[in-house]
Amino acid sequence: MRLLYANRMNAIKSIVFIFTLLFFLFPTNRQLKAQEGKDLFAVCAACHTIGGGKLIGPDLKGITERRNEDWLIKFIQNSQEQIQAGDKIAVQLFEEFNFIPMPPNNLSDDEVKILLSYINNPTGEAAVLQPTTEIVEPKEFVIEPAYMKKANSRNYGTIFYLALILLIIAFSDLVFTRIIKAKFVHIITMLISVFIMGEIIVVEAQSLGRQQYYQPEQPIAFSHKIHTGQNQINCLYCHTTASESMYAGIPSTQLCMNCHAVVKSGTTTGTKEIAKIFKSLESGKPIEWIKVHNNPDHVFFSHAQHVAVGKLDCVDCHGPVETMDLVMQVNDLSMGWCIECHRTQEVQFSNEFYANYKTLHEDLNSGKRSIITVDNIGGNDCQKCHY
Amino acid sequence: MKVKKHKIVTQGILLLGLMIIVSACNHDKTHPGYAYMPDMYYSEAYNANSENPVFRDSITNQMPVFGTIARGKMPYPYRPKNFLDQLAAGDELVNPIIADPINLAEGKTKFEIFCMNCHGELGDGNGFLYTSKKYLMKPTSLIQPFIQNKKDGELFHIITVGSLSGLMGAHGSQIKAEDRWKIITYIRNNLAKK
Numbered sequence: 001m002r003l004l005y006a007n008r009m010n011a012i013k014s015i016v017f018i019f020t021l022l023f024f025l026f027p028t029n030r031q032l033k034a035q036e037g038k039d040l041f042a043v044c045a046a047c048h049t050i051g052g053g054k055l056i057g058p059d060l061k062g063i064t065e066r067r068n069e070d071w072l073i074k075f076i077q078n079s080q081e082q083i084q085a086g087d088k089i090a091v092q093l094f095e096e097f098n099f100i101p102m103p104p105n106n107l108s109d110d111e112v113k114i115l116l117s118y119i120n121n122p123t124g125e126a127a128v129l130q131p132t133t134e135i136v137e138p139k140e141f142v143i144e145p146a147y148m149k150k151a152n153s154r155n156y157g158t159i160f161y162l163a164l165i166l167l168i169i170a171f172s173d174l175v176f177t178r179i180i181k182a183k184f185v186h187i188i189t190m191l192i193s194v195f196i197m198g199e200i201i202v203v204e205a206q207s208l209g210r211q212q213y214y215q216p217e218q219p220i221a222f223s224h225k226i227h228t229g230q231n232q233i234n235c236l237y238c239h240t241t242a243s244e245s246m247y248a249g250i251p252s253t254q255l256c257m258n259c260h261a262v263v264k265s266g267t268t269t270g271t272k273e274i275a276k277i278f279k280s281l282e283s284g285k286p287i288e289w290i291k292v293h294n295n296p297d298h299v300f301f302s303h304a305q306h307v308a309v310g311k312l313d314c315v316d317c318h319g320p321v322e323t324m325d326l327v328m329q330v331n332d333l334s335m336g337w338c339i340e341c342h343r344t345q346e347v348q349f350s351n352e353f354y355a356n357y358k359t360l361h362e363d364l365n366s367g368k369r370s371i372i373t374v375d376n377i378g379g380n381d382c383q384k385c386h387y
Numbered sequence: 388m389k390v391k392k393h394k395i396v397t398q399g400i401l402l403l404g405l406m407i408i409v410s411a412c413n414h415d416k417t418h419p420g421y422a423y424m425p426d427m428y429y430s431e432a433y434n435a436n437s438e439n440p441v442f443r444d445s446i447t448n449q450m451p452v453f454g455t456i457a458r459g460k461m462p463y464p465y466r467p468k469n470f471l472d473q474l475a476a477g478d479e480l481v482n483p484i485i486a487d488p489i490n491l492a493e494g495k496t497k498f499e500i501f502c503m504n505c506h507g508e509l510g511d512g513n514g515f516l517y518t519s520k521k522y523l524m525k526p527t528s529l530i531q532p533f534i535q536n537k538k539d540g541e542l543f544h545i546i547t548v549g550s551l552s553g554l555m556g557a558h559g560s561q562i563k564a565e566d567r568w569k570i571i572t573y574i575r576n577n578l579a580k581k
Contacts, residue, residue: 042523042525046524047552055552056551099470099471100470100552101470104533155414165402207420208420208422208423209420209421209422209423209428211419216416216417216419231515231516231519231521232515233504233516234499234504236500237561240560240562244563252560254556254557254560255556255561257556258555258556261554261556262523262554263521263522289436291436294419296422297427297428297430297431298427328416
């Protein structure tokens, strides 16, 4: 009796075990299928929704009840074949949806079945594919870039006034109070403070009108770090005219929509900032970006000459923009800076236009010159930029 | 002695006050700073992107007058998101670009600027924006028969006004017509034959 009882317990245990095993195995399998179906549907989601209404193609909710499965498999694999074969439903659909063909999908019958079962029962609310609104905290250890250090350590105002006070104290002690008897102390202190003040005055006077380290707040928190740094989008994708025109150009709002028609949630700011693009597009009011790099009106500068002919990289003048969330003018864009580069930068001398410079070509061939720099071809003449 | 102490205290207060005032003279990163002769720095004429009080919509960069055509430009007659117009473009537009090494090299550079992010370096639709999961829809593979069976004019139409589904935006304003043909030539001759 006891033996029997033990046997029965064993049997029950093993049955329970098998059931639990099944219980764990079965949903995993189903979940896997659902995941696979969801991945497959990512392609479809471009034109179709499940219960979200018509887009470019029909709403697929309850499609398995409306249509026969074999027909669906054939149609999903290659719809154009069906239409050319003269299938009534296929032709009717093609006409109804403005003759927009559904691209053929390279899927096996089983894969289509998985896809259909997903469409039948889309677990979760993933019917309309939308990017997740994850806000990613930057985890990497951020090293303050060199240009930021320089930008923050150029506040000499306090030092200037301290030097001024020192000068006044030393002078008044020398003339009026006479606490310290040795006169050379006063003179050295006064010389040092005058030197410090002079230095600061020269530096500040030079930086007048140069806008170095200018970093204005923009109307949208657009990050070059995310767009060109992380997403590796070429600068010229948005600043299209840099290679053909004087100006690099600010992209229009419509250009943003090339990606943001789908990407509606940003990496760091969620939907808040991207919503401003849609608002601008709807109202037709352009976004008022603030220009960071300004050249004075008395200087001619052409992007086309530098980007297309000189083959310079954007970062050569604009600094590491791909690391900046908010763009800052890193270089001072002074005339000395221009001239310095023109003295050292080698010209792309294979350019057909430069065939006119015959003596320079002769010098180059005879070994008299090793490289041709920009000032050799008259790049530093006054009227090249100032006219 | 008392007078001297008083003096030191007043001097100290003065110094502190000065330092507070002075720290306000430091640079403000959001301000462009000052210029010696502003009339030579800032243009009197309106810049292309600057605000303009003359026009009613206060935009300097105005569209051409309705019904006029700019010199050297041809209006694009085919409507976006219309399959029949796309087919018409395929029949009527002819690729003027010869597939020589110079054109192919230029096509490659333009492809890398404007197409590679989504369609991938090989044109198979596995661009970085898709593989890094930033862009969730799979871009179309440019080397599969669905695209390769289309005529050059159809591809030109898609690049110019965007795809039928509207997922690919219009790139006509970004890429010059000549460069669009070069990109198509590059896709046909280099990517599709790999």
